C-alpha cells in the first residue's frame with residue numbers, strides 16, 4: 001500500500017521539489033496550502049489532494065489529521081523571509097512557532113504517535129551570530145532576527161514532543177538552498193533574474209545590499225531528499241543539511257554574469273561600490289543601504305558531516321551548477 005504524506009507549504013520552493021520526489025517514490029500526497037494550485041500532470045491529478053488550510057487555524061489542522069491520518073508530515077509552511085520577519089514579527093511567530101505546535105498537538109491529541117512521523121524545516125539562521133565557523137548539531141544558537149527566534153521555538157517544541165510523547169519528530173536544520181523556484185525576494189533569484197533581464201536589455205542595473213555577506217548555498221532538490229531520508233531512519237534525530245562551503249553575494253553576482261558572458265569589474269567600497277561590465281565600462285551593479293539588514297548573521301556555514309555519516313546524505317549539486325541552473329532558467333534556456 002502507498003504511504004500517505006502531508007506537505008505543509010506545498011506551493012513553496014521546497015514543497016514543489018518534495019512533491020515530485022514523493023510522487024516518484026509512489027506516495028499519496030496531501031498538500032496543505034492557503035490556495036490550491038491548478039493541477040498539472042496526470043500523476044498529480046490521481047495522487048495529490050490539496051486542502052485549503054491555514055497554519056494559524058488549529059481546528060482545520062485537527063480535522064485534516066483526523067481525515068487523512070498521514071504516515072509522514074513535512075512541515076515546510078512558514079513565513080520564510082528574514083527581512084519580512086522584522087516587519088511582521090508577531091505573524092512570523094504565529095505561523096512558524098505556533099503553527100508547528102498546532103501540527104504536533106494534532107498528532108498528540110489524535111493519538112497518532114505510533115503512526116505519524118514528523119519532519120520540521122528548521123533553519124541555519126538559528127545559529128545567527130554564533131562565533132563557531134562551521135556549525136554542527138552541537139553548536140549553540142544565537143538568533144539575530146525574529147524569523148530565527150520563531151524557528152528556535154519550533155525546533156525545541158519538536159524535540160520536546162519527541163521526548164515527552166514519543167513522537168517520531170525530527171528537525172532538519174536547513175542552510176540556504178535555492179533553485180529556479182526561489183522567489184526574487186531572496187538574493188540569489190533576484191540576481192539571476194536581473195542578470196537575465198540585463199543581458200536581454202530589459203533592465204539597466206542590479207541593486208543589492210551587503211555584497212560581503214556570506215551564505216552556504218545549496219540546491220533545494222538535494223535538500224528535500226535529505227528530508228525524506230530523515231524520516232526513513234530507525235530512530236528520530238536532528239540533522240544539518242548544508243554544503244559546508246560559503247560564498248559571498250559578490251561571488252554569486254560574478255558567477256551569474258559570467259554565465260551570460262559578462263565579466264564584472266568592481267570599484268569602490270561599501271554603499272559606493274559599483275560593478276561594471278569590464279568589456280564596455282557600463283555600470284550594471286550598484287549597492288543601496290535600502291537592502292541592508294538591521295542585524296546580519298555572521299558567516300553561515302553548516303557541517304553536513306552527521307547527515308553523511310548516519311544517513312549517507314550529501315549535496316550533489318555544486319555552487320557553480322546551481323548558479324548556472326538558475327541563470328539558464330531565467331534566460332529561458334534548458335538546464336538539467
Ligand code: NDP
Nearest residue numbers: 009011012013014034054055076077078080121123176177
Ligand atoms: P517558501 O517561502 O517558498 O514556502 C513556504 C510556504 O509556506 C509557502 O508555500 C506559503 O504558502 C506557506 N505558508 C506561509 N504561511 C502559511 C500559513 N499561514 N498557512 C499555510 N501555509 C503557509 O519556503 P521554502 O520552500 O524555501 O522553505 C521551506 C521551509 O524550509 C520553510 O519553513 C523555510 O522557513 C525553511 N527553510 C528554508 C530555507 C531555504 O533556504 N529555502 C533555509 C532554511 C529553512 P503561500 O504560497 O500561500 O504563500
Ligand code: GDP
Nearest residue numbers: 082185186187188207208209210213249291293
Ligand atoms: P536569508 O539568508 O534567508 O536572509 O536569504 P536572502 O537571500 O534574503 O539573503 C541572503 C544574504 O544576501 C543576506 O545576508 C542579505 O543581507 C544579502 N543581500 C544582499 N543584497 C540583498 C538583496 O538585495 N536582497 C536580499 N534578499 N538579500 C540581500
